[in-house]
Amino acid sequence: MISGRQVLDERMMTLKDRVLKYLIRNKGSFVSGEKISESLGISRAAVWKHISSLRQDGFEIDSASRRGYMLIGDADIINPQIISDSLRTSFIGKKIIYMDSIGSTNDHIKSIAGGSTDGTVVIANEQTKGKGRMGRYWHSQKGDGIWMSMLLKPHIAPNKASIITQIAGAAIVKALDEFGVSAMIKWPNDIILNGKKLCGILTEMAAEIDRINYIVLGMGMNVKSDNFPDEISDIATSLYKEGHAIKRADIIRSIFENFERLYVDYIKNDDLKEVVEICRERSAVIGKDIYVITWSEKKKARALDISQNGDLLVEYKDGRKESLVSGEVSIRKADDE
Known part of the structure; x- marks a missing residue:
């Protein structure tokens, strides 16, 4: 089941997307309805309609007579426009498909892999059939976490692909560092915070003997979760439970940027030095x-x-x-x- 689909692609943006993009570019400043309508080629009534819809989505938009509209804040909303704002990557996250609810982001991106570009990302506000390694169920509560999958199409031999899981782990801990969160990596695919699991990584590959067709890199992070099912309550945690209030879009953006840098170093230069250093320094298992x-x-x-x-x-x-x-x-x- 898929619901609430949004795509970040200039050719497929709705008028509502374009209004939001205009407000983001002018965040903190008033822009008149007249100016928005002229720039986008729509009526002022249509501008008002889309502003009202964005407010219902949770965006804080101020309005004042003779001054227009001003985007103040975006609460903790996962929206392709918000993520792409100031995103500094060349291909990771340049196309984002957002779903309000989906079975599995990994399964969905596999279903569209053939016709999708390298670096395409599927993000969901909820997964109903999230999965981890060895077919385990992954708890993915609506609105509480980051549930996303990246599509990668590297020109490397299949036997060199397993390290991509650790590149992702290194990118995640570096991203969290930017927000004052010091996490550890439990080789090869878990991110640990204060002794409990914060994030899991699931990498799947479609390949032939000598070439990779595509890799799907899935990530699930508990951000705002407060209550976990009894069977995992002693081993799982979230950023919120550990005292960190961070917007999901900001975390996603930082993961994209850190991952692309480390991934490109490996794919283009066969350079794993920084990745290995991070994995050693932040290892939760070495010496254990x-x-x-x-x-x-x-x-x-x-x-x-x-x-x-x-x-x-x-x-x-x-x-x-x-x-x-x-x-x-x-x-x-x-x-x-």
Whole structure:
């Protein structure tokens, strides 16, 4: 099920989108209805209609006689126009498809991957069938988080794609740093804050033997969630629960910018130096006793380091060492045998 679709694409923008874009460009200043109508080629009555609709969406728009309209604020609204305002990327997020409600952003972007451009992003206000690694359900409450998927079409060999999950992890912690949030990375795909899971990353790939058709990079972050289901209440958290009030659009914009920079360094220059440094410095597992989890078993080990290629080096109880390219680990509790 899909509802409330909005697309950020100059060719597909509605008149309401164009009015909002005009207000954003003049944020903090009054612009007359007459000037907006002349610039957009619509009547003043149509301007008023779209202003009223934007107010209903949650935008704070002041109005004054003989002065016009002024965008004051946007509350915590995920809107393609708000995200694109001052976005400094060359291709990530240049096309945004926003849904008020969707089954899964990963599933939707896979369904349109063939005809979509590199860097297209699908964002939802709610996921009803969100998923994590190994087919697990991902709690995605409406209006409480960031649920989005990026479409990537890199010209690299399929066996070099697994590191993209860690590039995303590094980008997320760098983005959160900008807002005073110091998060950690639990290799390979979880972002941890104060010992609890804040964000998960799910990477899926469609490829042939020697080439990648596309990669879908899904991210789910708990931003405003206050109550979690009983089964995850002890292991999950949100920015709000940890004392951080940050607008989702600002976080998304920062993730886009940090990800593009680190991703392009890898795709174009085969440079992972900064990514590996971040993953080491912000690792939640290095030096810890862990379980290495596969579909059929979980084995006790100790996490030793992260290699220059992003692999996790572990040592098992029998002294055998292994370099993990992908997989899942969990941190062992002090009372585990």
